[in-house]
Amino acid sequence: MSNVPTSNLPDSPxxxxxxxAHDRITKQNxxxxxxxxxxxxxxxxxxxxxxxxxSFILKIGGSSTHVGILSGISIGLPLITQLLFAGFLAGRPxxxxxxxxxxxxxxxxxxxxxxxxxxxxxxxxxxxxxxxFFWLGVFSISGAFAGISYTDIxxxxxxxxxxxxxxxxxxxxASSGMLISALIVRRIVIxxxxxxxxxxxxxxxxxxxxxxxxxxxxxxxDPGKASHISxxxxxxxxxxxxxxxxxxxxxxxxxxxxxxxxxxxIPFYVVLSKTLFVLTPTMIGNFLLMQFLGMILSTFLWNAxxxxxxxxxxxISGSLLGGLLPFVVLGLSGFGPAFFxxxxxxxxxxxxxxxxxxxxxxxxxxxxxxxxVYAGISGALSLTTAVFPILAGVLINVSTFxxxxxxxxxxxxxxxxxxxxxxxxxxxxxxx
Numbered sequence: 001m002s003n004v005p006t007s008n009l010p011d012s013p014x015x016x017x018x019x020x021a022h023d024r025i026t027k028q029n030x031x032x033x034x035x036x037x038x039x040x041x042x043x044x045x046x047x048x049x050x051x052x053x054x055s056f057i058l059k060i061g062g063s064s065t066h067v068g069i070l071s072g073i074s075i076g077l078p079l080i081t082q083l084l085f086a087g088f089l090a091g092r093p094x095x096x097x098x099x100x101x102x103x104x105x106x107x108x109x110x111x112x113x114x115x116x117x118x119x120x121x122x123x124x125x126x127x128x129x130x131x132x133f134f135w136l137g138v139f140s141i142s143g144a145f146a147g148i149s150y151t152d153i154x155x156x157x158x159x160x161x162x163x164x165x166x167x168x169x170x171x172x173x174a175s176s177g178m179l180i181s182a183l184i185v186r187r188i189v190i191x192x193x194x195x196x197x198x199x200x201x202x203x204x205x206x207x208x209x210x211x212x213x214x215x216x217x218x219x220x221x222d223p224g225k226a227s228h229i230s231x232x233x234x235x236x237x238x239x240x241x242x243x244x245x246x247x248x249x250x251x252x253x254x255x256x257x258x259x260x261x262x263x264x265x266i267p268f269y270v271v272l273s274k275t276l277f278v279l280t281p282t283m284i285g286n287f288l289l290m291q292f293l294g295m296i297l298s299t300f301l302w303n304a305x306x307x308x309x310x311x312x313x314x315x316i317s318g319s320l321l322g323g324l325l326p327f328v329v330l331g332l333s334g335f336g337p338a339f340f341x342x343x344x345x346x347x348x349x350x351x352x353x354x355x356x357x358x359x360x361x362x363x364x365x366x367x368x369x370x371x372x373v374y375a376g377i378s379g380a381l382s383l384t385t386a387v388f389p390i391l392a393g394v395l396i397n398v399s400t401f402x403x404x405x406x407x408x409x410x411x412x413x414x415x416x417x418x419x420x421x422x423x424x425x426x427x428x429x430x431x432x
Contacts, residue, residue, distance in 0.1 A: 025157075025220045026157060028218065028219075028220055029153075029157045029219050029220060030157075030166060032215045032216070032218040032219045033154065033157075033166070033170065033215065033219075034169065034170060034173055034215070035212070035214065035215030035218070036212045036213070036215030036216055037170045037173055037174045037177075037215075038173050038174065038177045038212075039177070039208050039209065039211050039212030039215070040174070040209070040212050041173070041174035041175070041176075041177030041178045041181065042177050042178070042180075042181040042205075042208045042212075043110075043205045043208045043209045043212065044174075044178060045177075045178045045181040045182050045184075045185050045288065045292060046181065046185055046201045046202070046204060046205035046208070047110070047201070047202065047205050048185075048288060048291070049070065049071065049074045049266075049267060051270060051284055051287045051288040051291060051344070052185065052189075052198075052201065052284070052288060053070055053074070053136075053267075054067050054070065054071075054267040054270040054271070055270055055279060055284045056132075056198055057070050057129075057132070058270070058271070058274055058279065059194060059198075060120075060125060060128055060129060060132070061125045061129070062129060063393075063397070064268065064271045064393045064394075064396045064397060065390075065393040065394050065397065066129065066393070067267050067268065067270070067271055067389075067393055068267075068268075068389040068390040068391070068392055068393020068394065069133065069389075069390055069393065070133070070136065070267065070389075071264050071267050071389035071390075071393075072264075072385075072386045072387070072388075072389045072390045073133060073136050073137050073140055074136060074140055077137060077140045077141065077144075077386060094221055095148075095149035095152050095153050095221065096149070096153065096216070096219055096221045098146070098148075098149045099146050099149035099150055099153065099216055099219075100213065100216050100217065101146075102142045102143065102144075102146025102147075102149065103142075103146050103209065103212070103213045103216060104210070104213060105138070105142035106139055106142045106143055106146070106209055107206050107209045107210050107213070108206075109135050109136075109138045109139040109142065110135075110139065110202050110203075110205045110206035110209060111202070111203065111206040112135050112138075113132070113135040113136075113139075113202040114199050114200075114201075114202035114203035114205075114206060116128070116131050116132065116135065117195045117198050117199040117202060118195075118199050120195050121195075144379065147375070147379075148375055148376060151359070151362065151363070151371060151375045152371050152375070153219060153221055154363070155363050155366065155371045156221070157219075157221075167306075167356050167359055167360050168299065168302070168303045168306060168356070171295075171299045171302070171352055171355065171356055172296070172299045172300075172303075174295075175292065175295040175296030175298075175299050175352060176296055178292035178295060178296065179289075179292045179293060179295075179296045181292075182285075182288050182289045182291075182292040182293075183289065185201065185285070185288060186285030186286070186288060186289055187285075188200055188201060189201075189281045189284055189285050190281045190282055190285055197281070238373075239377055239381075242373070242374075242377065243377075247421075248365045248422060248423055249365065249374060249377070249378065251418040251419070251421045251422050252361060252362070252365060252378060252418075252422060253377070253378050253381050253382070254415075254418040255315065255319075255415045255418035255419045255422070256358060256378065256382055256415075257381070257382055257383065257384045257385070257415075258384070258411050258412060258414050258415035258418070259315070259318065259319055259322060259354065259412055259415040259419075260354075260382060260384060260385040261322075261384060261385070261388055261408050261411050261412050262318075262319075262321075262322025262323070262325065262350060262354070262408070262412045263322075263350070263351065263354060263385075264384075264385055264388055264389040264392075265326065265389070265392065265404075265405065265408045266347050266351075267389070268389075268392060268393070268396065268401070268404070268405075269329055269343055269344070269347065270284075270287065271396070272329070272333060272401050273287075273333075273337070273340060275401075276333055276340075277336070277337050277340070283337055283341075286337075286341050287341055287344045288344075290341045290342065290344040290345040290348065291344040291345065291347055291348040291351070292348055293345055293348065294344065294345035294346060294347065294348025294349040294351075294352070295348040295349070295351055295352040296348075296352075297349075298348065298349035298352045298353065299352055301349075302314055302352060302353050302356050305317055305353075306356065306360070310360075310364075310424060311356065311357050311360030311361045311364060311424065312357075312361065312419060312422055312424050314353050314356050314357040314360070315353075315357035315358075315361060315415075315419045315422075316416060316419050316420070317353060318350060318353040318354050318357055319412060319413060319415045319416045319419060320413070320416070321346070321349065321350050321353065322350055322354075322409075322412040322413075322415075323409045323410070323412045323413035324409070325343070325346055325347065325350060325409075326405035326406065326408055326409045327405070327406075327409060328343065328346060329343040329405065330401065330402060330405060361422065361424060362374070362375060362378065364424040365422070365423075365424060388408075392404050392408070
């Protein structure tokens with residue numbers, strides 16, 4: 001028997017083959033996720049909540065209250081419903097089938113929205129508003145179903161050392177796609193009369209999302225361990241224990257509840273513009289273009305922040321920007337539409353930073369075993385993002401934009417306290 005230590009022997013051919021296969025699958029998944037990100041970016045532009053959908057709700061006779069409901073459905077509802085799906089998905093070692101199911105349900109809802117608008121002449125305003133909210137609700141819930149699986153597969157696929165690069169590249173590609181499609185959307189909104197312009201937007205969005213699904217079909221998923229916390233009821237019962245045992249999760253939930261208000265208030269910038277200016281299709285197109293221009297250009301800034309201060313640094317910077325933005329919006333509103341549109345450039349900068357920070361921090365503070373459950377808990381407990389926009393929409397009718405924006409700013413800045421307390425592992429730490 002040889003006395004040569006096995007640690008000094010070269011890797012066996014089988015070991016090298018496994019490592020090669022793992023690297024190949026990682027690269028394939030890397031590009032598959034980027035494919036989806038690009039086409040999803042196109043879709044996001046066509047149905048942007050802050051500009052396209054908000055202006056659409058106002059176009060069909062809605063008020064600030066209806067815009068608040070829209071924001072609650074689009075941003076808050078998918079977060080809250082995540083917990084219902086997290087318990088179900090945590091017990092499944094493979095998440096890819098549910099990821100694909102959630103995506104193609106969204107395709108159906110976008111096509112349904114387009115069909116509804118194509119026959120809107122035969123539907124009363126109240127019923128039209130109800131149908132729009134119904135389709136948006138289904139779209140948001142199916143997105144939450146897919147989102148849990150997406151986060152889990154992404155965490156299993158990419159090691160910590162590659163996540164920062166992936167999220168930055170993803171944001172850059174997505175922002176570039178959004179900027180290109182924003183030019184197309186702006187042209188469609190201006191060139192076609194209502195409701196044909198919005199009908200075209202929703203049907204094209206359905207087609208683009210269908211193509212985006214090809215990326216998910218190409219993903220190679222290694223089956224992971226089913227979490228010991230599975231089932232919605234068991235997950236609900238486990239929440240107090242999990243929160244008590246993990247201060248990182250507590251701080252993350254409190255932070256995103258407060259910082260999330262900076263996003264839910266953005267649609268009300270469109271409402272403010274309607275009260276000050278004549279909200280023309282050209283103006284809506286300019287708002288959309290400026291928002292996505294801000295998203296793509298700020299990606300380079302956020303990349304520098306991630307490299308130096310990691311995702312926690314992005315979150316802290318985003319909290320400061322989110323707290324300042326409402327006052328900037330109020331200030332620019334006094335100088336006419338040409339200056340006011342720069343509010344959406346800053347809003348795009350904020351959106352890009354928040355997306356990078358949320359996804360990056362969640363990946364850093366979770367493991368393959370608890371990621372699906374933690375994503376569901378953090379989403380379900382993000383109650384302010386669902387309730388606040390509806391409340392703000394009602395209060396604006398009886399109060400002032402200045403009062404609501406100032407209160408929002410104070411809450412957003414307070415998220416700094418909880419982000420500062422987060423303890424995020426470094427890329428060199430080994431994930432359990």
